[in-house]
Amino acid sequence: MKLSEIVKALNLEVCCGNYEIDVQYGCVGDLLSEVMAHAKANSIWVTVQSHVNIVAVSVITGIRAIVLCNAHSFSSETIEKAKAEGICLLRSDKSPFEIVGRLYGMGIEP
């Protein structure tokens, strides 16, 4: 599924990165190790974790986009890092539960 469709449907704020890409799977979680253990490549990651290390975790696991929920914001450091690594950072004031539910409904695979 095109990430741009998701951005539009869920009204996500694009903080950085290219969203004209495809994502197939989804994951949710705030513990980096947990996400690393379970995330698949070509995933979109729903979280409230904004620490700069989310970028490293994404690069390593093949996550392509991160949705930061509950109106949290990314630090400029995180954004810089994501730009450098080509990870798309997105924001929403909705809860992770709602975002995940919508993504699942749109056909994003677990």
Next chain:
Amino acid sequence: MEKVLDRVQSFFLDMPVVEVMNPNVISVHPDRTLRQVKEILRIKRISGVPVVDHERKIVGIVSIEDIIKALEGGYIDGKVQDHMTKDVVCLKTSDTLKEVIETFEKYSYGRFPVVDENKKVVGIVTKNDVMMALLAKLGLVYLHDERRKEVLESPEYFGRSLITGERLDKTGADFFFPIDYYDINLAGVGASKLRQFLLSKGVDPETARRVAIATYEAETNVVIHSGSTGAIYCFIKPDSIFVRVEDTGKGIDNVELAMKEGYSTAPDYVRELGFGAGMGFTNMKRCSDNLMVVSKVGAGVVVEMEFRRSKEGSK
């Protein structure tokens, strides 16, 4: 063991005598009286003095034993030259500690003057001097060893592979990354670099991913827990990838407990950052085909992982 003894022996026994001797020699002239010598011995708290001429050449020696005999014999006011031991056993400046010890074993004297080729006295050696010299030298050895303690005391940790038992030539590693930072924000830099490196070397993405995840966990552990710096080594083999992450920090008290899923000793601030879920070792185990962890409190941690290279990306 014998080799070690040999090495230690040569280390000590080759010490030149000039390093052992006391160069500040208290000596007397032959025209002095034994009573004067007795006073010198008493005041200086020594047990004997060499007798030298005006050129400081050795002509005899007087010990406390000679003084006792003089007191008993009633000739304490006699001249040194009439009662001294004239046949003096001396050490040469070219001698080593080996000769010193042999000389002490051979003769029962308490001190030996050290003379140069002209028979001039340049020093004196007592058993106390030998002891002090050895202690000083031991101190040097000790310092030397302290610096290389990890290497010497834990050859299994740092010299050999835990998994294969092979001697590791770390300088021959295909990838090396020093974990020389303490900033948790940087955690994972090494693992990310390793992943890129593996991909550039044609390693399949799935294997590279597993290696990177496991290495990330090991690297993060070094940054969060070790309190020291560390290093990542990676060897690319035809069938497998071999990664070793080591540090010289605090070490793990109970490796078995640390390996348990959910067990964490991470401080709160670290947990707030999304780390410290007690998943580190679990992830390493899950991602690798072979995992070995060795640690001792105060002696750092060594993690070794082997990843079989798979075309179809199993696991």
